[in-house]
Amino acid sequence: MSERRNERARRAILKALAQADGPAGSQRLCQAVQAMGLDVQPRTVRLHLLRLDREGLTRFVSRRRGRDLTDRGREELARSNVLEKVGFVAARVNDLGYRMTFDPAGGTGSLVINVAELREADLPRATIHLEPVYQRRLSMGSRLALAREGETLGGHLVSAGRAALGTVCSIALNGILLKRGIPVTSRFGGLLEWKAGRPERFVELVEYRGTSVDPLELFIRAGMTRVLECARTGSGLIGASFREVPTVALDDLKRLLRELRTHGFGAVLAVGRPNQPLLDIPVTEGHTGIVVMGGLNPIAALVEAGIPAAIRSLAGLEDYGRFTHFREIAFRARRESPLID
Numbered sequence: 001m002s003e004r005r006n007e008r009a010r011r012a013i014l015k016a017l018a019q020a021d022g023p024a025g026s027q028r029l030c031q032a033v034q035a036m037g038l039d040v041q042p043r044t045v046r047l048h049l050l051r052l053d054r055e056g057l058t059r060f061v062s063r064r065r066g067r068d069l070t071d072r073g074r075e076e077l078a079r080s081n082v083l084e085k086v087g088f089v090a091a092r093v094n095d096l097g098y099r100m101t102f103d104p105a106g107g108t109g110s111l112v113i114n115v116a117e118l119r120e121a122d123l124p125r126a127t128i129h130l131e132p133v134y135q136r137r138l139s140m141g142s143r144l145a146l147a148r149e150g151e152t153l154g155g156h157l158v159s160a161g162r163a164a165l166g167t168v169c170s171i172a173l174n175g176i177l178l179k180r181g182i183p184v185t186s187r188f189g190g191l192l193e194w195k196a197g198r199p200e201r202f203v204e205l206v207e208y209r210g211t212s213v214d215p216l217e218l219f220i221r222a223g224m225t226r227v228l229e230c231a232r233t234g235s236g237l238i239g240a241s242f243r244e245v246p247t248v249a250l251d252d253l254k255r256l257l258r259e260l261r262t263h264g265f266g267a268v269l270a271v272g273r274p275n276q277p278l279l280d281i282p283v284t285e286g287h288t289g290i291v292v293m294g295g296l297n298p299i300a301a302l303v304e305a306g307i308p309a310a311i312r313s314l315a316g317l318e319d320y321g322r323f324t325h326f327r328e329i330a331f332r333a334r335r336e337s338p339l340i341d
Helices: 002-018 026-035 042-054 071-079 088-099 120-135 171-179 215-221 227-233 247-261 297-304 326-336
Strands: 058-062 066-069 110-119 143-148 162-168 185-195 198-207 236-246 268-271 287-293 310-319 323-325
Touching: 002 026, 002 042, 002 058, 002 066, 002 071, 026 042, 026 066, 042 058, 066 071, 088 110, 088 171, 088 310, 110 120, 110 171, 110 297, 120 143, 120 162, 120 227, 120 297, 120 326, 143 326, 162 297, 171 236, 171 247, 185 215, 198 215, 198 236, 215 236, 215 297, 215 310, 227 236, 227 297, 236 247, 236 297, 247 268, 247 287, 323 326
Parallel strands: none
Antiparallel strands: 058 066, 110 162, 110 310, 143 162, 143 323, 185 198, 185 236, 236 287, 268 287
16 A cells, blocks of 8 residues: 555656646645645655656756756656546646736747757757748747757756757647637647648547647657658648637637737638638537647657657747747857757
């Protein structure tokens, strides 16, 4: 029985760290674990953390900031109790969308971010492959974030000898709509077939409520995307999602989308007609479908190009000021590392 309690506490600590959007101390983790319904004391949490450190699942960052979850720890969490995690992505979508603070009117606040960590030496080559993706507008707008060794991005510390690229997550649109009083339902993440520069049809769909992994991350790891091909030829398979908004909010939605374009967000690929299917996907009565570009598409292009990257979809929140035009990131990376291996 004691062993079972220890396993539950261990899993809860890993889960709390995954949801912390960065390093966390034992006191904060203890409160998070208690909120999950487990009766644990700070001393017990500290003992578990020492064991998790030894197993390489957590790492000590500093006395002030606490510990962070390692990639191995994320893998362990992903493998444990899969039934408990069904619907985790939908919950994460709602949580981050609610907590982000970006205000299009002032161009300030936080956004939901995806993060890809790669070797610093691969950064110049990575920007070469990213350029056509952004030029073809296969991303959530034109902005990208960059962090180097020892810096944080989306609450995650960049490892030694590594760099991290951050893309605006498509869930940021949910948060922006919510702040404007427009309810949105994320129904599916999928692979969208793109022909001659236009969206054609969905060829794969995963329902957000029924998955434990971000759908597009799943497709990327399975080698099913063709983002680079699409960027170069106008035809391929890219990540996109299907959402619904109440038809009564349609005029407000269209006004907001025009406003977002001034901040470099070309997020919505298609807006349907009230109560009518969009790209053959039916909608709920009283709603209108929208197709949203996948924020992970630039990261998919890196993986397709053979650049090893640790992917963290829905990684956390990052200030809008950390994002710059992708051309600036490319210029900086190539200037600082002129030799491309």
